[in-house]
Amino acid sequence: xxxxxxxxxxxxxxxxxxxxxxxxxxxxxxxxxxxxxxxxxxxxxxxxxxxxxxxxxxxxxxxxxxxxxxxxxxxxxxxxxxxxxxxxxxxxxxxxxxxxxxxxxxxxxxxxxxxxxxxxxxxxxxxxxxxxxxxxxxxxxxxxxxxxxxxxxxxxxxxxxxxxxxxxxxxxxxxxxxxxxxxxxxxxxxxxxxxxxxxxxxxxxxxxxxxxxxxxxxxxxxxxxxxxxxxxxxxxxxxxxxxxxxxxxxxxxxxxxxxxxxxxxxxxxxxxxxxxxxxxxxxxxxxxxxxxxxxxxxxxxxxxxxxxxxxxxxxxxxxxxxxxxxxxxxxxxxxxxxxxxxxxxxxxxxxxxxxxxxxxxxxxxxxxxxxxxxxxxxxxxxxxxxxxxxxxxxxxxxxxxxxxxxxxxxxxxxxxxxxxxxxxxxxxxxxxxxxxxxxxxxxxxxxxxxxxxxxxxxxxxxxxxxxxxxxxxx
Numbered sequence: 001x002x003x004x005x006x007x008x009x010x011x012x013x014x015x016x017x018x019x020x021x022x023x024x025x026x027x028x029x030x031x032x033x034x035x036x037x038x039x040x041x042x043x044x045x046x047x048x049x050x051x052x053x054x055x056x057x058x059x060x061x062x063x064x065x066x067x068x069x070x071x072x073x074x075x076x077x078x079x080x081x082x083x084x085x086x087x088x089x090x091x092x093x094x095x096x097x098x099x100x101x102x103x104x105x106x107x108x109x110x111x112x113x114x115x116x117x118x119x120x121x122x123x124x125x126x127x128x129x130x131x132x133x134x135x136x137x138x139x140x141x142x143x144x145x146x147x148x149x150x151x152x153x154x155x156x157x158x159x160x161x162x163x164x165x166x167x168x169x170x171x172x173x174x175x176x177x178x179x180x181x182x183x184x185x186x187x188x189x190x191x192x193x194x195x196x197x198x199x200x201x202x203x204x205x206x207x208x209x210x211x212x213x214x215x216x217x218x219x220x221x222x223x224x225x226x227x228x229x230x231x232x233x234x235x236x237x238x239x240x241x242x243x244x245x246x247x248x249x250x251x252x253x254x255x256x257x258x259x260x261x262x263x264x265x266x267x268x269x270x271x272x273x274x275x276x277x278x279x280x281x282x283x284x285x286x287x288x289x290x291x292x293x294x295x296x297x298x299x300x301x302x303x304x305x306x307x308x309x310x311x312x313x314x315x316x317x318x319x320x321x322x323x324x325x326x327x328x329x330x331x332x333x334x335x336x337x338x339x340x341x342x343x344x345x346x347x348x349x350x351x352x353x354x355x356x357x358x359x360x361x362x363x364x365x366x367x368x369x370x371x372x373x374x375x376x377x378x379x380x381x382x383x384x385x386x387x388x389x390x391x392x393x394x395x396x397x398x399x400x401x402x403x404x405x406x407x408x409x410x411x412x413x414x415x416x417x418x419x420x421x422x423x424x425x426x427x428x429x430x431x432x433x434x435x436x437x438x439x440x441x442x443x444x445x446x447x448x449x450x451x452x453x454x455x456x457x458x459x460x461x462x463x464x465x466x467x468x469x470x471x472x473x474x
Contacts, residue, residue: 042242043261048095048102050237050265051153051160056211057323060164061400063210064408065223066230068357068367080222084229085272085287090118091134092308093142094293096185101245101292102266104158104187108237109146110291111267112325113166114139116235117175119269120327121204125404127231136178140204144181145169147193157187163237163267167209167327172377172401172431174201205330205377208405212324214238214317220324221314224286225273227326233269238321240264248297253304254278254285254311258319270324277304277311285311331373331404339426339438346436348375349426354442356417358458365412366447366458370424377403378436382427385409388420392464394471409471415461416447 093110096103118139122130131138149165150156169175176198184190212227214220214236224234239260243249249257254277272287287309290296294307305311335350352371359365368385380402386393394409411417426438447458463471 042259043240043264046102046240046245046261046264046266047160048105048107048240048245048264048266050105050108050267051162052237052265052322056162056164057213057215059399060211060325061209061398063212063223063227063326064367064369064406065359066226066232067360068369069371069406070230080225080229082275083273084225085274086119086228086231086233088119088122088129088133089233089271089289090115090139092289092294093183093291094185095142095183095291098293098295101296102240104185104190105160106142106146106157106183106185106190107265107291108161108163108267109142109149109166111237111269112163112235113145113170113175114142114178115269115289115291116233116325116327117145117166117170117204117206119233120206120329121170121174123231123329125207125329125332136182139178140170140175141178141181141183143178143183143190144176144193144195144198147190148195150191151195157190160265163235163323163325164209164211167206167325168401170204170206170327171208171403172379173197174204176201177204205403207328207330208400208402209325209327210405212326214321214323218318221286221318224270224324228270228273232326233271234324234326235267235269236317236321236324237265237267238323240266241316241320245292245296246298248301248303248310250297250302250304250310252277252279253302254313255316256282256313258316260320271309274311278313282313282315284314286314286317288312328405334373334375335371337440337442339424339440342437342439343434346438347378347430349428349438350374351424351440351442354422354444356444356447358416358447364414365410366416367408367410368417368444369406369408370442371406372402372404372426374403377401377431379429380407380426381429381435382425383407384423384425384427386423386425387463388418388422390462390464392462393423394463409463411463411471413461413465413470414458415470416458417444418460418462419444419446 095106095110118133122133145166149161180198227234241257242259269289270286271289275284277285289309297303335352337351339349350373352373354370357367380398383396421441424440424442428436
Protein backbone atom coordinates (compact mmCIF):
# COMPACT_ATOMS: atom_id res chain seq x y z
CA UNK A 1 0.00 0.00 0.00
CA UNK A 2 2.41 2.64 -1.24
CA UNK A 3 1.54 5.69 -3.24
CA UNK A 4 4.38 8.05 -4.29
CA UNK A 5 7.90 6.74 -4.64
CA UNK A 6 11.25 8.30 -5.34
CA UNK A 7 14.78 7.05 -5.15
CA UNK A 8 17.24 8.32 -2.57
CA UNK A 9 20.84 8.47 -3.81
CA UNK A 10 23.35 6.84 -1.47
CA UNK A 11 26.34 6.33 -3.80
CA UNK A 12 24.76 6.77 -7.20
CA UNK A 13 21.63 8.75 -8.06
CA UNK A 14 18.40 6.79 -8.34
CA UNK A 15 15.99 8.57 -10.62
CA UNK A 16 12.42 9.39 -9.58
CA UNK A 17 10.08 6.44 -9.87
CA UNK A 18 6.88 6.21 -11.85
CA UNK A 19 3.38 6.75 -10.53
CA UNK A 20 0.97 3.89 -10.88
CA UNK A 21 -2.22 4.46 -12.87
CA UNK A 22 -1.00 7.92 -13.90
CA UNK A 23 -2.07 7.28 -17.47
CA UNK A 24 -5.52 6.04 -16.53
CA UNK A 25 -7.02 9.33 -15.44
CA UNK A 26 -7.43 12.81 -16.82
CA UNK A 27 -6.58 16.00 -14.97
CA UNK A 28 -10.07 16.16 -13.52
CA UNK A 29 -12.08 13.07 -12.65
CA UNK A 30 -15.16 12.62 -14.81
CA UNK A 31 -17.49 10.52 -12.71
CA UNK A 32 -18.51 7.59 -14.81
CA UNK A 33 -15.62 7.45 -17.23
CA UNK A 34 -15.31 8.20 -20.89
CA UNK A 35 -17.88 5.67 -22.07
CA UNK A 36 -20.75 7.00 -19.96
CA UNK A 37 -23.48 8.90 -21.78
CA UNK A 38 -26.56 10.91 -20.96
CA UNK A 39 -30.03 10.05 -22.24
CA UNK A 40 -32.28 12.84 -23.47
CA UNK A 41 -34.87 11.97 -20.81
CA UNK A 42 -32.36 11.89 -17.95
CA UNK A 43 -32.61 14.08 -14.84
CA UNK A 44 -30.94 17.49 -14.99
CA UNK A 45 -29.00 16.91 -11.77
CA UNK A 46 -28.48 14.28 -9.08
CA UNK A 47 -25.61 14.53 -6.63
CA UNK A 48 -26.35 12.49 -3.53
CA UNK A 49 -23.28 13.49 -1.56
CA UNK A 50 -20.03 13.10 -3.54
CA UNK A 51 -16.96 15.34 -3.59
CA UNK A 52 -14.39 13.53 -5.73
CA UNK A 53 -11.10 14.81 -7.11
CA UNK A 54 -8.23 13.25 -9.01
CA UNK A 55 -6.13 13.13 -5.84
CA UNK A 56 -8.60 10.75 -4.20
CA UNK A 57 -7.59 8.10 -6.72
CA UNK A 58 -4.00 8.95 -7.65
CA UNK A 59 -2.68 9.68 -4.15
CA UNK A 60 -4.49 6.94 -2.24
CA UNK A 61 -2.95 3.56 -1.53
CA UNK A 62 -3.89 1.00 -4.22
CA UNK A 63 -5.33 -2.36 -3.18
CA UNK A 64 -3.46 -5.57 -3.86
CA UNK A 65 -5.61 -8.36 -5.30
CA UNK A 66 -6.67 -10.80 -2.55
CA UNK A 67 -4.71 -13.65 -4.11
CA UNK A 68 -1.51 -11.76 -3.28
CA UNK A 69 -2.35 -12.08 0.41
CA UNK A 70 -3.99 -15.51 0.69
CA UNK A 71 -2.29 -18.82 1.29
CA UNK A 72 1.29 -19.55 2.21
CA UNK A 73 3.78 -17.11 0.69
CA UNK A 74 1.17 -15.52 -1.52
CA UNK A 75 0.18 -18.74 -3.31
CA UNK A 76 -2.56 -17.82 -5.80
CA UNK A 77 -6.12 -19.05 -5.40
CA UNK A 78 -7.94 -21.01 -8.10
CA UNK A 79 -10.58 -19.68 -10.45
CA UNK A 80 -13.32 -17.62 -8.81
CA UNK A 81 -16.69 -19.29 -8.20
CA UNK A 82 -19.61 -18.18 -10.36
CA UNK A 83 -21.34 -16.53 -7.41
CA UNK A 84 -20.42 -15.04 -4.04
CA UNK A 85 -22.67 -13.22 -1.56
CA UNK A 86 -21.61 -11.59 1.70
CA UNK A 87 -23.44 -12.10 4.98
CA UNK A 88 -23.57 -10.17 8.26
CA UNK A 89 -24.20 -6.91 6.42
CA UNK A 90 -25.16 -3.60 8.03
CA UNK A 91 -28.88 -2.91 7.63
CA UNK A 92 -29.96 -1.07 4.49
CA UNK A 93 -29.75 2.66 5.27
CA UNK A 94 -32.18 5.36 4.20
CA UNK A 95 -30.36 8.65 3.71
CA UNK A 96 -33.39 10.60 2.46
CA UNK A 97 -37.13 10.28 2.02
CA UNK A 98 -39.30 8.40 -0.46
CA UNK A 99 -39.90 11.64 -2.33
CA UNK A 100 -36.20 12.64 -2.28
CA UNK A 101 -34.21 9.45 -1.66
CA UNK A 102 -30.81 11.08 -2.22
CA UNK A 103 -31.31 14.18 -0.08
CA UNK A 104 -29.49 15.17 2.08
CA UNK A 105 -26.16 14.27 0.53
CA UNK A 106 -24.83 11.73 3.00
CA UNK A 107 -24.19 8.85 0.60
CA UNK A 108 -20.42 8.67 1.20
CA UNK A 109 -20.98 8.54 4.95
CA UNK A 110 -23.52 5.76 4.37
CA UNK A 111 -21.43 3.69 1.95
CA UNK A 112 -17.83 4.13 3.11
CA UNK A 113 -18.34 5.03 6.77
CA UNK A 114 -21.43 3.13 7.88
CA UNK A 115 -21.48 0.40 5.22
CA UNK A 116 -17.87 -0.61 4.59
CA UNK A 117 -16.73 0.50 8.03
CA UNK A 118 -19.37 -1.40 10.00
CA UNK A 119 -18.97 -4.54 7.91
CA UNK A 120 -15.17 -4.57 8.30
CA UNK A 121 -15.20 -3.77 12.02
CA UNK A 122 -17.48 -6.77 12.60
CA UNK A 123 -14.85 -9.19 11.18
CA UNK A 124 -11.68 -10.64 12.63
CA UNK A 125 -8.54 -10.69 10.52
CA UNK A 126 -9.38 -14.30 9.59
CA UNK A 127 -12.92 -13.37 8.48
CA UNK A 128 -14.82 -14.68 11.51
CA UNK A 129 -17.87 -12.73 12.69
CA UNK A 130 -17.49 -10.65 15.86
CA UNK A 131 -21.09 -9.47 16.18
CA UNK A 132 -24.32 -8.86 14.26
CA UNK A 133 -23.50 -5.82 12.11
CA UNK A 134 -27.16 -5.17 11.31
CA UNK A 135 -27.93 -4.00 14.85
CA UNK A 136 -27.70 -0.27 15.71
CA UNK A 137 -25.34 -0.89 18.63
CA UNK A 138 -23.03 -2.88 16.34
CA UNK A 139 -22.71 -0.43 13.45
CA UNK A 140 -20.99 2.93 13.02
CA UNK A 141 -23.01 6.15 13.07
CA UNK A 142 -23.28 7.68 9.59
CA UNK A 143 -24.77 10.82 11.15
CA UNK A 144 -21.81 11.44 13.46
CA UNK A 145 -19.28 10.62 10.77
CA UNK A 146 -20.95 12.95 8.26
CA UNK A 147 -21.10 15.80 10.78
CA UNK A 148 -17.45 15.32 11.74
CA UNK A 149 -16.08 15.15 8.19
CA UNK A 150 -18.14 18.16 7.09
CA UNK A 151 -16.96 20.18 10.08
CA UNK A 152 -13.32 19.40 9.29
CA UNK A 153 -13.82 20.35 5.64
CA UNK A 154 -15.71 23.57 6.38
CA UNK A 155 -18.88 22.27 4.74
CA UNK A 156 -22.42 21.70 5.93
CA UNK A 157 -25.42 19.56 5.11
CA UNK A 158 -26.68 19.05 2.39
CA UNK A 159 -23.25 19.35 0.74
CA UNK A 160 -21.36 16.23 -0.31
CA UNK A 161 -18.16 14.85 1.19
CA UNK A 162 -14.99 12.91 0.30
CA UNK A 163 -15.33 9.15 0.56
CA UNK A 164 -11.84 8.35 1.83
CA UNK A 165 -12.13 10.82 4.71
CA UNK A 166 -14.50 8.35 6.37
CA UNK A 167 -12.11 5.42 6.06
CA UNK A 168 -9.24 7.56 7.35
CA UNK A 169 -11.30 8.45 10.43
CA UNK A 170 -12.20 4.80 11.05
CA UNK A 171 -8.58 3.67 10.62
CA UNK A 172 -7.34 6.28 13.08
CA UNK A 173 -9.98 6.66 15.77
CA UNK A 174 -13.20 4.78 14.99
CA UNK A 175 -16.71 6.15 15.52
CA UNK A 176 -19.70 5.97 17.87
CA UNK A 177 -22.52 3.54 17.15
CA UNK A 178 -25.90 4.22 15.55
CA UNK A 179 -27.40 3.75 19.00
CA UNK A 180 -25.25 6.55 20.39
CA UNK A 181 -25.87 8.93 17.46
CA UNK A 182 -28.91 7.90 15.36
CA UNK A 183 -29.47 9.15 11.83
CA UNK A 184 -32.10 11.68 10.75
CA UNK A 185 -32.50 12.94 7.18
CA UNK A 186 -32.63 16.50 8.40
CA UNK A 187 -29.92 19.12 7.85
CA UNK A 188 -30.71 21.05 11.01
CA UNK A 189 -30.17 17.87 13.00
CA UNK A 190 -27.03 16.81 11.13
CA UNK A 191 -25.41 20.26 11.28
CA UNK A 192 -25.87 20.42 15.05
CA UNK A 193 -24.51 17.02 16.06
CA UNK A 194 -21.88 17.15 18.79
CA UNK A 195 -18.81 15.68 17.06
CA UNK A 196 -16.90 15.09 20.27
CA UNK A 197 -15.64 11.61 21.13
CA UNK A 198 -18.04 9.03 22.54
CA UNK A 199 -17.32 5.94 24.67
CA UNK A 200 -16.13 2.77 22.91
CA UNK A 201 -15.39 4.41 19.55
CA UNK A 202 -12.44 2.07 19.01
CA UNK A 203 -14.93 -0.76 18.60
CA UNK A 204 -15.41 0.48 15.04
CA UNK A 205 -11.74 0.79 14.14
CA UNK A 206 -10.58 -0.68 10.85
CA UNK A 207 -7.00 -1.82 10.26
CA UNK A 208 -6.42 0.02 6.97
CA UNK A 209 -7.94 0.70 3.56
CA UNK A 210 -6.96 0.86 -0.11
CA UNK A 211 -8.55 1.93 -3.39
CA UNK A 212 -9.26 0.31 -6.75
CA UNK A 213 -9.35 2.76 -9.67
CA UNK A 214 -12.30 1.94 -11.94
CA UNK A 215 -12.10 4.57 -14.67
CA UNK A 216 -9.81 3.20 -17.37
CA UNK A 217 -9.04 0.03 -15.39
CA UNK A 218 -10.08 -3.03 -17.41
CA UNK A 219 -9.34 -5.35 -14.48
CA UNK A 220 -11.46 -3.52 -11.89
CA UNK A 221 -14.51 -5.81 -12.00
CA UNK A 222 -12.42 -8.98 -11.76
CA UNK A 223 -10.47 -7.59 -8.81
CA UNK A 224 -13.70 -6.55 -7.08
CA UNK A 225 -15.15 -10.04 -7.63
CA UNK A 226 -12.02 -11.49 -6.03
CA UNK A 227 -12.36 -9.20 -3.00
CA UNK A 228 -16.00 -10.21 -2.53
CA UNK A 229 -15.12 -13.89 -2.88
CA UNK A 230 -12.48 -13.44 -0.16
CA UNK A 231 -15.11 -11.93 2.16
CA UNK A 232 -14.55 -8.19 1.66
CA UNK A 233 -17.26 -5.64 0.93
CA UNK A 234 -16.34 -2.97 -1.61
CA UNK A 235 -17.54 0.64 -1.44
CA UNK A 236 -17.60 2.61 -4.70
CA UNK A 237 -18.25 6.07 -6.11
CA UNK A 238 -19.31 7.31 -9.52
CA UNK A 239 -22.05 8.83 -11.63
CA UNK A 240 -25.77 8.41 -10.99
CA UNK A 241 -27.56 6.31 -13.61
CA UNK A 242 -30.50 7.96 -15.34
CA UNK A 243 -33.71 7.26 -13.44
CA UNK A 244 -31.82 5.48 -10.67
CA UNK A 245 -33.53 7.03 -7.66
CA UNK A 246 -37.19 6.64 -8.64
CA UNK A 247 -37.46 4.57 -11.83
CA UNK A 248 -34.43 2.32 -12.37
CA UNK A 249 -34.77 0.08 -15.42
CA UNK A 250 -34.16 -3.67 -15.11
CA UNK A 251 -33.74 -6.33 -17.78
CA UNK A 252 -33.88 -9.92 -16.55
CA UNK A 253 -33.55 -8.52 -13.03
CA UNK A 254 -30.35 -6.57 -13.76
CA UNK A 255 -29.55 -2.90 -14.49
CA UNK A 256 -27.89 -2.37 -17.89
CA UNK A 257 -28.24 1.43 -18.06
CA UNK A 258 -25.09 3.36 -18.98
CA UNK A 259 -26.61 6.82 -19.48
CA UNK A 260 -25.81 9.04 -16.50
CA UNK A 261 -26.95 12.30 -14.97
CA UNK A 262 -24.36 15.00 -15.80
CA UNK A 263 -22.18 16.21 -12.92
CA UNK A 264 -23.77 13.66 -10.60
CA UNK A 265 -22.31 11.47 -7.89
CA UNK A 266 -23.30 8.68 -5.52
CA UNK A 267 -21.55 6.23 -3.19
CA UNK A 268 -22.77 2.65 -2.59
CA UNK A 269 -21.59 -0.77 -1.39
CA UNK A 270 -20.93 -3.98 -3.33
CA UNK A 271 -21.98 -7.04 -1.32
CA UNK A 272 -21.96 -9.84 -3.90
CA UNK A 273 -21.69 -10.90 -7.52
CA UNK A 274 -23.32 -13.46 -9.80
CA UNK A 275 -21.77 -14.42 -13.14
CA UNK A 276 -25.05 -16.00 -14.28
CA UNK A 277 -27.36 -13.07 -13.49
CA UNK A 278 -28.97 -11.08 -16.30
CA UNK A 279 -29.89 -11.60 -19.91
CA UNK A 280 -28.37 -13.98 -22.44
CA UNK A 281 -24.98 -13.00 -23.87
CA UNK A 282 -24.62 -10.24 -21.25
CA UNK A 283 -24.62 -12.22 -18.03
CA UNK A 284 -22.77 -11.19 -14.93
CA UNK A 285 -23.68 -8.61 -12.29
CA UNK A 286 -22.50 -7.04 -9.05
CA UNK A 287 -24.95 -6.95 -6.13
CA UNK A 288 -25.11 -3.35 -4.89
CA UNK A 289 -26.51 -2.23 -1.53
CA UNK A 290 -27.90 1.29 -1.79
CA UNK A 291 -28.86 3.81 0.92
CA UNK A 292 -32.36 4.61 -0.36
CA UNK A 293 -34.24 2.41 2.13
CA UNK A 294 -36.05 -0.92 1.83
CA UNK A 295 -38.76 0.46 -0.47
CA UNK A 296 -36.18 0.92 -3.20
CA UNK A 297 -36.18 -0.20 -5.99
CA UNK A 298 -39.89 0.57 -6.38
CA UNK A 299 -42.34 -2.31 -6.38
CA UNK A 300 -42.82 -3.80 -9.83
CA UNK A 301 -39.48 -2.52 -11.17
CA UNK A 302 -38.35 -6.02 -12.08
CA UNK A 303 -35.36 -6.15 -9.75
CA UNK A 304 -34.06 -9.63 -8.90
CA UNK A 305 -32.24 -8.39 -5.79
CA UNK A 306 -33.44 -8.17 -2.17
CA UNK A 307 -35.11 -4.90 -1.04
CA UNK A 308 -32.66 -2.00 -0.85
CA UNK A 309 -30.27 -3.69 -3.27
CA UNK A 310 -29.88 -4.00 -7.05
CA UNK A 311 -27.89 -6.03 -9.54
CA UNK A 312 -25.64 -3.97 -11.81
CA UNK A 313 -24.26 -5.51 -14.98
CA UNK A 314 -20.48 -5.62 -15.13
CA UNK A 315 -20.61 -3.33 -18.16
CA UNK A 316 -22.77 -0.75 -16.40
CA UNK A 317 -20.41 -0.60 -13.44
CA UNK A 318 -17.26 -0.30 -15.57
CA UNK A 319 -18.72 2.39 -17.83
CA UNK A 320 -20.16 4.66 -15.15
CA UNK A 321 -18.13 4.45 -11.94
CA UNK A 322 -14.85 6.12 -10.95
CA UNK A 323 -13.31 4.42 -7.92
CA UNK A 324 -13.83 1.72 -5.32
CA UNK A 325 -12.28 0.93 -1.94
CA UNK A 326 -11.74 -2.03 0.36
CA UNK A 327 -10.88 -2.14 4.06
CA UNK A 328 -9.05 -4.57 6.32
CA UNK A 329 -9.87 -5.52 9.95
CA UNK A 330 -7.71 -4.61 12.94
CA UNK A 331 -5.08 -7.24 13.83
CA UNK A 332 -6.00 -10.17 16.06
CA UNK A 333 -2.33 -10.84 16.81
CA UNK A 334 0.97 -9.12 16.15
CA UNK A 335 3.85 -10.39 14.03
CA UNK A 336 6.87 -12.21 15.43
CA UNK A 337 9.37 -9.61 14.19
CA UNK A 338 9.22 -6.56 16.44
CA UNK A 339 10.70 -3.35 15.06
CA UNK A 340 12.87 -1.04 17.12
CA UNK A 341 11.41 2.38 17.98
CA UNK A 342 13.07 5.78 18.32
CA UNK A 343 10.85 6.65 21.29
CA UNK A 344 10.43 4.79 24.58
CA UNK A 345 6.99 3.21 25.12
CA UNK A 346 6.01 3.73 21.49
CA UNK A 347 3.17 1.72 19.98
CA UNK A 348 4.49 -1.75 19.18
CA UNK A 349 5.19 -2.21 15.45
CA UNK A 350 5.70 -5.68 13.94
CA UNK A 351 6.24 -7.44 10.63
CA UNK A 352 3.93 -10.41 10.10
CA UNK A 353 5.73 -11.62 6.98
CA UNK A 354 7.69 -10.37 3.98
CA UNK A 355 7.76 -12.14 0.62
CA UNK A 356 7.71 -11.90 -3.16
CA UNK A 357 4.63 -12.63 -5.27
CA UNK A 358 3.82 -12.60 -8.96
CA UNK A 359 0.31 -12.72 -10.49
CA UNK A 360 -0.74 -15.95 -12.16
CA UNK A 361 -1.47 -14.25 -15.47
CA UNK A 362 1.49 -11.83 -15.57
CA UNK A 363 4.94 -12.99 -16.67
CA UNK A 364 6.70 -9.67 -16.06
CA UNK A 365 5.49 -8.19 -12.73
CA UNK A 366 6.75 -9.06 -9.25
CA UNK A 367 5.67 -7.58 -5.91
CA UNK A 368 7.72 -7.34 -2.72
CA UNK A 369 5.11 -7.31 0.04
CA UNK A 370 5.60 -6.44 3.71
CA UNK A 371 2.67 -7.37 5.95
CA UNK A 372 2.51 -5.04 8.99
CA UNK A 373 0.67 -5.13 12.32
CA UNK A 374 0.67 -2.49 15.07
CA UNK A 375 -0.59 -2.61 18.66
CA UNK A 376 -2.75 0.44 17.90
CA UNK A 377 -3.48 2.90 15.11
CA UNK A 378 -0.91 5.43 13.95
CA UNK A 379 -0.24 7.41 10.80
CA UNK A 380 2.32 5.73 8.58
CA UNK A 381 4.02 8.56 6.71
CA UNK A 382 6.92 6.90 4.91
CA UNK A 383 8.26 3.42 4.21
CA UNK A 384 11.97 2.97 3.39
CA UNK A 385 13.56 -0.23 2.04
CA UNK A 386 17.29 -0.73 1.49
CA UNK A 387 18.10 -3.73 -0.68
CA UNK A 388 20.65 -6.39 0.34
CA UNK A 389 24.28 -5.93 -0.52
CA UNK A 390 23.97 -2.32 -1.65
CA UNK A 391 23.33 1.15 -0.34
CA UNK A 392 20.34 1.77 -2.60
CA UNK A 393 17.25 2.76 -0.68
CA UNK A 394 13.70 3.41 -1.83
CA UNK A 395 11.36 5.81 -0.08
CA UNK A 396 7.59 5.46 -0.42
CA UNK A 397 5.07 7.97 0.92
CA UNK A 398 2.17 6.11 2.53
CA UNK A 399 0.28 8.91 4.30
CA UNK A 400 -2.63 7.01 5.86
CA UNK A 401 -3.62 5.63 9.26
CA UNK A 402 -3.02 1.94 9.83
CA UNK A 403 -2.98 -0.76 12.50
CA UNK A 404 -2.96 -3.75 10.12
CA UNK A 405 -2.12 -3.72 6.43
CA UNK A 406 0.67 -3.99 3.92
CA UNK A 407 3.31 -1.99 2.10
CA UNK A 408 4.76 -3.12 -1.21
CA UNK A 409 7.04 -2.41 -4.14
CA UNK A 410 6.38 -3.54 -7.70
CA UNK A 411 8.68 -4.11 -10.65
CA UNK A 412 7.57 -5.03 -14.18
CA UNK A 413 10.86 -5.63 -15.97
CA UNK A 414 10.70 -9.42 -15.96
CA UNK A 415 13.02 -9.63 -12.95
CA UNK A 416 12.37 -10.44 -9.32
CA UNK A 417 13.71 -8.61 -6.27
CA UNK A 418 16.99 -9.65 -4.74
CA UNK A 419 16.69 -12.28 -2.04
CA UNK A 420 18.31 -11.48 1.27
CA UNK A 421 18.06 -9.11 4.19
CA UNK A 422 16.44 -5.71 3.63
CA UNK A 423 16.64 -2.80 6.04
CA UNK A 424 13.10 -1.56 6.77
CA UNK A 425 12.36 1.92 8.14
CA UNK A 426 8.89 3.24 9.00
CA UNK A 427 8.35 6.92 9.76
CA UNK A 428 5.13 7.48 11.68
CA UNK A 429 3.04 9.94 13.65
CA UNK A 430 1.23 8.50 16.69
CA UNK A 431 -2.23 9.68 17.73
CA UNK A 432 -0.59 11.40 20.72
CA UNK A 433 3.01 12.57 20.99
CA UNK A 434 5.91 13.23 18.65
CA UNK A 435 7.01 11.39 15.52
CA UNK A 436 8.33 7.84 15.86
CA UNK A 437 10.74 6.03 13.53
CA UNK A 438 10.76 2.23 13.51
CA UNK A 439 13.64 0.16 12.11
CA UNK A 440 14.39 -3.49 11.57
CA UNK A 441 15.67 -6.08 9.13
CA UNK A 442 13.39 -8.31 7.10
CA UNK A 443 14.34 -11.45 5.20
CA UNK A 444 12.99 -11.93 1.69
CA UNK A 445 13.41 -15.30 -0.03
CA UNK A 446 13.77 -15.97 -3.73
CA UNK A 447 10.62 -15.82 -5.80
CA UNK A 448 8.85 -19.16 -5.74
CA UNK A 449 6.68 -20.60 -8.49
CA UNK A 450 3.37 -18.77 -8.66
CA UNK A 451 0.67 -20.09 -10.96
CA UNK A 452 2.10 -20.68 -14.43
CA UNK A 453 5.15 -18.49 -13.84
CA UNK A 454 8.54 -20.10 -13.40
CA UNK A 455 11.04 -18.20 -11.22
CA UNK A 456 13.76 -19.27 -13.64
CA UNK A 457 12.52 -16.54 -15.98
CA UNK A 458 12.54 -13.93 -13.21
CA UNK A 459 16.03 -13.85 -11.78
CA UNK A 460 16.71 -11.50 -8.88
CA UNK A 461 18.11 -8.12 -9.84
CA UNK A 462 18.89 -4.78 -8.21
CA UNK A 463 16.25 -2.05 -8.15
CA UNK A 464 18.56 0.21 -10.16
CA UNK A 465 18.25 -0.32 -13.91
CA UNK A 466 20.18 1.23 -16.84
CA UNK A 467 17.98 4.34 -16.87
CA UNK A 468 17.11 4.62 -13.18
CA UNK A 469 15.02 2.85 -10.57
CA UNK A 470 12.87 0.02 -11.96
CA UNK A 471 10.38 -0.25 -9.11
CA UNK A 472 7.04 1.52 -9.39
CA UNK A 473 4.18 2.39 -7.10
CA UNK A 474 1.52 -0.31 -7.03
